[in-house]
Amino acid sequence: MNDWILDPAHDHDLLGIERHRSIVRESGLVSSTLRFIMWSILRPALKIWHRPRITGREHLPKSRPFILVSNHTSHLDGILLASLLPTSWRDHVFPIAAFDTFFEKRPAAAFAARFLNALAMRRGGAVNHDLDEMRKRLNHEREVFIVFPEGTRSRTGEMLAFRSGIGRLVARTTVPVVPCYLEGCFRAWPPGRHFSKPLSIGISIGPPMNFEDCSDDRAGWDSIAKRLKAAVENLAGRRQASSLSGAADQLP
C-alpha cells in the first residue's frame, strides 16, 4: 500500500500580506471563487469594451506549463493575455507583477494576489532569488506565467529592451515560451490614466519557442531575451502591415 501524500500549502507558515507577496503562494477555495466571479464579469466586459482582434490563437499551448511574453504599455496587458486562457486555469495563470507597484500596500497586494493571481517580482538584489523560485514553480507545478520582459510599462508606447530575467526562467528547460504582441493598449490605457478608453485592441500570438539548447548562463539568458524581442517585433511588424493593408482595402 502506498503512503498517503500529505503536502501542506507551500505558504502554510505565512499570514496576511506576507502570504500575498509569496512566490510559493497557493490559492484556496475563497480566492478561486473570487477569481471565477471576476473572470465571469471581466471576460465579456473586455470583449465589449475593447473588442479584441486576435490572430494566432492556435499557437496557444493546450497544456501547461508555458509562458506568455509580450510588450508592456498598460495595466490592460496582463488581464487581456490572461483572458485568452480557459477560466478553469484561473488558479494556475500568474501574471508576474512589479513588487513596488502592486505589493507594497496591503489593499493593492490583496487585490493583486486574490483577484489577479499576480506573483511579486522584486527589483534589485532579490530578483535572482525570485527568478529561481519562479523557475522551480513553473517546472514542478505546471503553471502559466505572463511575463513582460521589458520590466516596466513603456512610457512612450515604444518597445524597450528585453531584460535577461526571462532567459533565467527558461534556459535549458522544455517550457514553451509564446511571444505575443499587444497593439492599442497604450492608446486605450496609458500610464497615468485611471480608466481605459473603449478602443479596440489587437492581439497577435506567435508560435511557441523552446530554449532547451540555450546555455543557463548570462550569455544564454541575453540571447533568449534578444530572440524573444525579435519575435515580438516580428509580430508587431506583421500586425502593422496587416492593419495598413486592411486600411487600404477599406479605401474607396
Add this chain to the structure above:
Amino acid sequence: MNASTAERFFGYDHAFAHPVTRGIVIFLASALVLTPMIFMGLRRTIQIAEATYAELWARWRSWIWISMALIVPILLGAAWVIAGVFMLSLLCYREYARATGIFREKMISFSVVIGIGLISFAVIDNYSRLFFAAPVLGIGLIAIVTIPQDCPKGFNQRVALGVLGYLFFGFSFGYLGLMTTDPLYRPLMLFLFLGVELNDIFAFCSGRFFGGRKLFPHTSPGKTVSGAVGAVVLTTGMIVIVGHFFMFTNTPMDRWPMLLILGTGISVFGQFGDLLLSSIKRDIGIKDLGHMLPGHGGLLDRFDSLVIITPLYYHFLSLVLGPLGHGQAERIITGGPML
C-alpha cells in the same frame, strides 16, 4: 417565529440570569485583568527570558480575543452563536485543509462548505432530524463530487481527508450550535468551555509540577502521564463542585456518579481531542496547524480539545436531563408537516 424563539435568538436582556453565566464571565474577566499583574510580578521576582516574556504577552493578547469571540456571542443570543460556530467551522476546516493539502481539491472543500452550511441551517431551523442526517448527506456529496473529474487516482485519500475534516470541524463543532436550541444554552456552553480550557491549564501545571514519564512521546512530546492524571483529578473535581452547587442543582444530573462521569469525560476526551490534532500534525510534520493566534498557533491548536468532547457532552446531558432543546419551536423556517 414565536416570542420564545425570538428571545432565544436575539434576546440579551436575561443574558446574566443564570448564576453559572455570571460566575464564569466574572471569573474570566478577573483572570484576564489579573494575568498581566502576575506576569509583571513574575518578572520582578524570577529571571524570565525576554522571548518567554514576549510570548506570555502574545498569549495573553490572543486570550483576550478568544474570550471575546466566545463570550460576546453567547451573551448576545443564539443567532450570534450559530453565526460564530459557522465561522469557526469554516476557519478550522480551512486550517486543516491547508495543513493536509486537501485545499487543492476545490470541489471537496466546496462540498464541505455546503455541508457546514446545511448543519447551520438545521440548527437555525431547529430541525434535529436534518442535523443528525447531515453527516451522511455531506459525506455522500464529498464522495461523489470529484467523480466527474474521471481521475480515480487519489480518490480514497481526497474523500477520506474531506470526510474527516467535515465530521470533526463541521459536524462535531456543529453541536455547539445545536446546544443553542436549549434555553439554558448560555451556562451549558460556558460550563463546557470552562471545563475544557481549565483541563488544558491543569494538565500543563500538573505536568510541570510533577514531571515524570511522557504520555505519548511520539504524538505529543510535551505531555506527561502526571499532567494527564492531574488534569483528570482537578477537572473532575471542578466539574463536580460547580455542577453540584451551581449548574445542575436539583436536576437528574445532580448525582455523584453522573457528575463524576461528566467531569472525567470532559477531561479524558478533551485530552484525546488535543492528542488527535497532535497526531494529525505529527503525521504531516508541522508544528502548528495555523498562525492566526500569536502564541497559540492556529485556531485548531486552541480549539482541538472540543473536537471529541462536544458531541459527547451534548448526548450525555440529553441522556440524563432529557433531549436538550425539547419543547422549543421546531422547523421554524421549513415548517412542520401539516396535520
